[in-house]
Amino acid sequence: MKVKVINNSKHSLPEYQTPQSAGLDLRANIEEPITLGYLERKLIGTGLYIELPEGFEAQIRPRSGLAFKYGLTVLNSPGTIDADYRGEIKVLLVNLSKEPFTIEDGERVAQMIVAKHEQISWESTESLSDTERGAGGYGSTGKL
Numbered sequence: 256m257k258v259k260v261i262n263n264s265k266h267s268l269p270e271y272q273t274p275q276s277a278g279l280d281l282r283a284n285i286e287e288p289i290t291l292g293y294l295e296r297k298l299i300g301t302g303l304y305i306e307l308p309e310g311f312e313a314q315i316r317p318r319s320g321l322a323f324k325y326g327l328t329v330l331n332s333p334g335t336i337d338a339d340y341r342g343e344i345k346v347l348l349v350n351l352s353k354e355p356f357t358i359e360d361g362e363r364v365a366q367m368i369v370a371k372h373e374q375i376s377w378e379s380t381e382s383l384s385d386t387e388r389g390a391g392g393y394g395s396t397g398k399l
């Protein structure tokens with residue numbers, strides 16, 4: 256996949272941390288450390304510009320360690336990177352903990368999953384097929 260890296264020579268390209276990882280960890284590419292206070296949200300640059308193949312998307316998801324330890328998560332999770340997007344990939348972080356959290360340049364702040372997707376076309380109809388579930392949801396199958 257094509258990638259253009261801007262002002263990012265000091266950081267490696269996003270990597271899979273283990274042989275079967277689904278996510279590529281994204282590093283902050285920032286001039287100065289960024290501090291997030293309680294419920295504060297900020298866009299964090301990654302310095303990465305990519306060209307996804309047609310029919311693919313990238314999803315930006317939180318790292319569970321940051322979420323569990325510091326309440327730091329991706330506000331719009333999963334963020335969507337469209338295949339025709341040519342801007343910088345940014346991560347929208349929010350701090351849900353009362354403790355301020357400071358992000359340093361190069362820190363792995365989120366992970367990116369590249370996935371295939373479909374585009375649909377609509378076919379208007381008056382009736383949908385019957386199913387066992389029907390309109391059941393929101394706990395309709397019980398608790399245990």
Ligand SMILES: O=c1ccn([C@H]2C[C@H](O)[C@@H](COP(=O)(O)OP(=O)(O)OP(=O)(O)O)O2)c(=O)[nH]1
Pocket residue numbers: 315331334335336337338340343344345346347
């Ligand atoms: O976490 C994210 C989410 C989106 N984007 C970029 C890539 C994506 O293709 C574009 C648009 O994202 P989205 O469709 O989620 O935002 P929108 O609010 O609907 O904006 P637009 O009207 O530009 O589609 O912004 C990011 O860099 N990071």
Ligand SMILES: [Mg+2]
Pocket residue numbers: none
């Ligand atoms: Mg959009």
